[in-house]
Structure formats: structure tokens, C-alpha cells
Amino acid sequence: MTSLITDTVAARLDLVGATAREQDLYAGAGTNFYDRLVGPDRAEIREVLALARAVPGPVLDLAAGSGRLTIPLARSGHRVTAVDLSADMLGRLRGAVPHEATVECVVADMRDLALAGHFGLVVLGATSITLLDREDRSRLYAGVRRHLTATGVFALTVADGASADSLGVATDREITVPGGAGEEPYLFAQQIEGDGAVRVVNWVRLADIVPRTEVPVLTSRLHVLSPEVLAGELVAAGFTAPERSPVRTPAGVEILLLTTSRAGDGRGGR
Numbered sequence: 001m002t003s004l005i006t007d008t009v010a011a012r013l014d015l016v017g018a019t020a021r022e023q024d025l026y027a028g029a030g031t032n033f034y035d036r037l038v039g040p041d042r043a044e045i046r047e048v049l050a051l052a053r054a055v056p057g058p059v060l061d062l063a064a065g066s067g068r069l070t071i072p073l074a075r076s077g078h079r080v081t082a083v084d085l086s087a088d089m090l091g092r093l094r095g096a097v098p099h100e101a102t103v104e105c106v107v108a109d110m111r112d113l114a115l116a117g118h119f120g121l122v123v124l125g126a127t128s129i130t131l132l133d134r135e136d137r138s139r140l141y142a143g144v145r146r147h148l149t150a151t152g153v154f155a156l157t158v159a160d161g162a163s164a165d166s167l168g169v170a171t172d173r174e175i176t177v178p179g180g181a182g183e184e185p186y187l188f189a190q191q192i193e194g195d196g197a198v199r200v201v202n203w204v205r206l207a208d209i210v211p212r213t214e215v216p217v218l219t220s221r222l223h224v225l226s227p228e229v230l231a232g233e234l235v236a237a238g239f240t241a242p243e244r245s246p247v248r249t250p251a252g253v254e255i256l257l258l259t260t261s262r263a264g265d266g267r268g269g270r
């Protein structure tokens with residue numbers, strides 16, 4: 001497997017004779033960090049809830065993670081199937097599902113969807129489409145198409161404007177992340193690869209950078225995608241040209257919600 005350690009982090013650890021231990025953001029200890037990182041982030045929830053109210057049928061939350069979108073959907077009375085590749089992330093979701101809610105958690109790869117039934121709304125939030133490369137996105141689109149009802153809606157989010165621009169630029173800076181004992185400082189490093197098509201991101205807790213030790217480095221690898229590219233791909237995959245609407249975020253992060261449905265050709269679900 002190719003290393004997901006950025007040059008910046010490697011150099012920083014090298015300075016003190018330490019080595020990196022890669023830790024996927026969505027597995028093991030990464031899941032706790034992810035929740036701390038995005039925990040208070042309510043972005044997309046109100047838009048997704050409005051969509052779910054408007055379309056009949058159950059909801060499929062893809063790359064559901066620890067349930068940032070699933071839980072509010074379930075609390076609002078929707079029947080939700082939550083799919084995620086990470087059993088650890090879904091474990092956190094299961095622990096947070098309210099008693100009365102109807103949530104089915106499925107550990108599965110969103111590139112190979114094979115679920116029973118069809119869905120009125122399929123959601124892929126948190127710009128998680130960027131986890132997939134072009135071929136994987138094609139597989140995802142085909143699976144979503146098979147799982148939508150005839151009037152079903154596929155909703156996905158992508159960064160836009162200045163937020164999108166910042167994703168294409170190498171970055172390293174200190175950030176703080178809420179922890180049990182207050183805010184903890186982390187080094188955040190973003191490295192751009194593949195002529196700007198891919199970004200590798202790392203987070204290292206500064207307190208963990210101890211000379212001559214193995215230091216946990218949280219990693220993720222993401223594709224840099226524009227709304228225009230995704231719109232073209234969706235149409236080519238048999239969806240209608242997506243409608244675009246801005247997602248309101250308190251932090252001023254620019255996110256676009258793309259909503260689309262099956263272009264009518266009689267294929268797919270009921």
C-alpha cells in the first residue's frame with residue numbers, strides 16, 4: 001500500500017527521530033477523532049431533512065459514518081438504512097440510535113450496493129463522493145440508480161467556491177480539536193498529488209510528537225471534484241441534470257447540494 005503520510009508530517013517527525021504509524025480516519029481510534037472533529041457540525045442536516053419530508057419512501061444514507069445525518073433523519077420519523085464500509089463507524093451510530101427509531105445499519109461498500117428494496121431518498125453527505133475515484137463513482141451511480149424508486153431522489157454534497165479552491169492547495173497549519181480535557185492542538189497537513197486531482201490529509205496530535213517514538217498519524221485520501229464534473233458524470237450515468245442549492249453553514253464553508261433522479265428509461269427500481 002502506498003504511504004498516506006504527507007511530506008510535511010514525515011519531515012516534522014524526522015526532526016525528532018520519530019516515525020509515523022498510519023491510522024485510518026474511519027477505523028479504530030480514528031472514529032473517535034472523526035467525531036470530535038465534526039461533532040458540532042450541523043451542516044447539511046436541515047437540507048437533508050427537508051428533502052426527506054418531500055419524497056415518499058425510506059431513506060438510504062450512504063457513507064453514514066457515526067450517523068451525523070442518519071440520527072436526525074431517524075429522529076424525524078424516517079425509516080433509514082445506513083451503509084458504511086467501517087464497522088467501527090457504524091458501531092458508533094448503533095450506539096446513538098434513539099430507541100423508537102427505525103434504522104438498519106449495513107456494513108457494506110457503497111460501490112457494490114445490493115440491498116433489498118428501493119429508496120425514496122439516497123443521501124451521500126459530507127462531500128463523501130470525494131472518497132471515490134472515477135471508476136468507483138461509476139459503480140456507485142449504477143448502484144444508486146438500481147436502488148431508487150421511480151420518483152426517488154439522489155442527493156449528494158460537494159465543496160464549492162473558496163472552500164473548493166482551498167482543497168486544491170497544499171496546506172499545513174495548527175488546528176484545535178475538542179477533546180476530553182478541552183481543546184487539543186493538532187498539526188493538519190494537506191498534500192496535493194496527481195496534478196491536483198487528489199489530496200492526502202493528515203492530522204497529528206502535537207502532544208504525540210515525542211522524540212524516537214512511533215507517532216499515530218490520522219490519514220485520509222480524497223479526490224478533488226467540482227460540481228460541474230459531478231453533474232456531467234451523473235447525466236452520463238443515467239440521472240437528470242442535478243439541481244444545485246447552497247447548503248447553509250455557520251462557518252461559512254461553501255457546500256453545494258446536488259439533487260437528481262433517474263432519467264426516465266424504465267430501468268431501476270419501482
Ligand SMILES: C[S@@+](CC[C@H](N)C(=O)[O-])C[C@H]1O[C@@H](n2cnc3c(N)ncnc32)[C@H](O)[C@@H]1O
Nearest residue numbers: 026063064065068084085086089109110126128
Ligand atoms: C466523511 S465521513 C461521512 C460520515 C457521515 N455521513 C457524516 O456526515 O458525518 C465518510 C464515511 O464514508 C465511509 N466510507 C469510505 N469509503 C466507503 C465505501 N466505499 N463504502 C461505504 N462507506 C465508505 C467511511 O467509513 C466514513 O464513515
